[in-house]
Amino acid sequence: ASAEKISSYPYHPNETEWTSEGNMSILRVPVSHTPAYFYPPTTYNRSWIDCFNKAVSQQSDKDIKIIVIGLHPWELVEIEAPEEYQSYTRACGNYTIENLTSLLDYLDNQKVVYITLEELYHIMQE
DSSP states (O other): OOOOOSOSSOBOBOSSOTTSBOOOSSOBOOOSSSTTEEOHHHHTTSOHHHHHHHHHHTTTTOSSOOOEEOOOGGGGSOOOOOGGGHHHHTTSTHHHHHHHHHHHHHHHTTTOOOOOHHHHHHHHHO
């Protein structure tokens, strides 16, 4: 993960400047602070389906659309926290389970292929 906002699409970095495309054998998959990545605390009170569709539309110039959905295990259970930490815990438990279930049901009716990062690496080599 990286806070680098230059690219939101996977690329092979340049050997001397990792934020630029190049020909290194590694594949950099930006997964934070990018339109193609979302996780519960940053999408609170928004439809995950809308977030998914927005991320896809922002990749309209790409043949392959890549969306990374980040979940921490604790986001699937209810967490009690003091008031000052509610912004971190409000997106846990039923909120996340319901949104994830709704998104997966929606994706079942779309042309979505689920792959691992290793599979993505090989696809991006083609």
